[in-house]
Amino acid sequence: MFQNLSEKLESAFKGLKGQSRITELNIASTVKEIRRALIDADVNYKIAKEFTDKIKDKAVGEKVINAISPGQLMTKIVKDELTDLMGGQEAVFNAKGNPAVILIAGLQGSGKTTFSGKLANFLKSKKGLSPLLVAADIYRPAAMEQLRVLGEQIGVDVHIEPDNKDAVSIAQNAVKEARSKNKNVVIIDTAGRLAIDEQMMTEVANVRAAVNPQEILFVVDSMTGQDAVNTAKAFNDRLDFTGVVLTKLDGDTRGGAALSIKYTVNKPIKFVSSGEKMDTLDVFYPERMAQRILGMGDITTLVERAQAQFDEAEAKKLEGKIRKNKFDFADFKAQLEQLKKMGNMKDLLGMIPGLGNKLKDIEINDDAFKGIEAMINSMTPAERADPDLIDTSRKKRIARGAGKDISEVNNFMKQFDQMRDMMKNMNKMGMFGKMMGMKR
Numbered sequence: 001m002f003q004n005l006s007e008k009l010e011s012a013f014k015g016l017k018g019q020s021r022i023t024e025l026n027i028a029s030t031v032k033e034i035r036r037a038l039i040d041a042d043v044n045y046k047i048a049k050e051f052t053d054k055i056k057d058k059a060v061g062e063k064v065i066n067a068i069s070p071g072q073l074m075t076k077i078v079k080d081e082l083t084d085l086m087g088g089q090e091a092v093f094n095a096k097g098n099p100a101v102i103l104i105a106g107l108q109g110s111g112k113t114t115f116s117g118k119l120a121n122f123l124k125s126k127k128g129l130s131p132l133l134v135a136a137d138i139y140r141p142a143a144m145e146q147l148r149v150l151g152e153q154i155g156v157d158v159h160i161e162p163d164n165k166d167a168v169s170i171a172q173n174a175v176k177e178a179r180s181k182n183k184n185v186v187i188i189d190t191a192g193r194l195a196i197d198e199q200m201m202t203e204v205a206n207v208r209a210a211v212n213p214q215e216i217l218f219v220v221d222s223m224t225g226q227d228a229v230n231t232a233k234a235f236n237d238r239l240d241f242t243g244v245v246l247t248k249l250d251g252d253t254r255g256g257a258a259l260s261i262k263y264t265v266n267k268p269i270k271f272v273s274s275g276e277k278m279d280t281l282d283v284f285y286p287e288r289m290a291q292r293i294l295g296m297g298d299i300t301t302l303v304e305r306a307q308a309q310f311d312e313a314e315a316k317k318l319e320g321k322i323r324k325n326k327f328d329f330a331d332f333k334a335q336l337e338q339l340k341k342m343g344n345m346k347d348l349l350g351m352i353p354g355l356g357n358k359l360k361d362i363e364i365n366d367d368a369f370k371g372i373e374a375m376i377n378s379m380t381p382a383e384r385a386d387p388d389l390i391d392t393s394r395k396k397r398i399a400r401g402a403g404k405d406i407s408e409v410n411n412f413m414k415q416f417d418q419m420r421d422m423m424k425n426m427n428k429m430g431m432f433g434k435m436m437g438m439k440r
């Protein structure tokens, strides 16, 4: 995510090495590089210029005290400004009502239906609410079916009227159904077009007028950069939406949409979505995003994702095993299962400070785990519990069972040993307990 931008900012700060005071003169090229980086990330020129003017104002005259480098000082200033640009504080999401109505709007393909499912799942599992999903895309039967399947997957009811061609009455009927079935939040997935079109806008505006939503969320594909910002403007003019959802942050996004939307429509980003799995939805925190852009990682989100998956008693048990160097293959397999549930691997690793920028050209594929799992599956329970038991003839058998070469088994065993050592060290630093979901 935003790797190009991150790299360019990092290199912009490097130019300041060795300066004891930031002056108009020695900061000039850094500021220019920052502006360039923003424009390359598809941030509008005017926003980029205003942004760097502010940075310059703040930085010039700052004394560089001994403990920090000028680059660090600039990083801090830029972090604060990026946070501001993206909205400053975390925005409030209002799901209170009887029922609360959440209207989802955006272009076709932006990720509305996927997001509707994720939001329902989020409100159900994290907020204890009882959602009803509504398929109000009357033009595409496939969209209704997609929502029905998602609903089934997450255990949320979906209101569908295949023969009703009036989105307004579908929405009204759904609200009635929610009341009668004690559902406290209704999420309406509306139709989108490939480009902004008058009929679509009128339809969404009519649905809006009929059901009076607590939240109107505009969903936008973050890969579309400045186009995203223009679309946002058009939707906001008609709908006066309450918040933005950025999707596909797991893709190769440059960052323009995330950085420009708040400035342009003055509406906060409320959620970011990064993947097709139903549990890869995050509340948007401007400061955490700024940290990620600057390669400072996002340990807070990582820990939260971990906390959602790992239970505390289990984590304590695991910590004990690690301390005694008794962590075995069965534990490893269980951890892999849980790790996979936390989301896309590359996305997760990118949250580790300092690692994000280094992952750019590395292909990290979730399937890579499949080979490891095959090897663990080929072990007997006794071997899993006691890795030291595994001698050459056992290795040969495991390799055969997993369809691997014995050298691959050897490599994996070696890595496992290294990992155990590393975990022991991490555990000493208190890091592992935190990662594994111990309460802070």
Ligand code: GDP
Pocket (backbone or CB within 6 Å): 106, 107, 108, 109, 110, 111, 112, 113, 114, 115, 192, 247, 248, 249, 250, 251, 273, 274, 275, 276
């Ligand atoms: P809609 O037309 O706005 O309802 O969009 P969909 O929800 O059908 O999504 C369009 C495509 O984008 C589908 O193939 C989704 O699987 C995919 N998609 C949606 N959200 C994300 C996301 O956050 N990351 C990725 N990689 N793909 C997504």
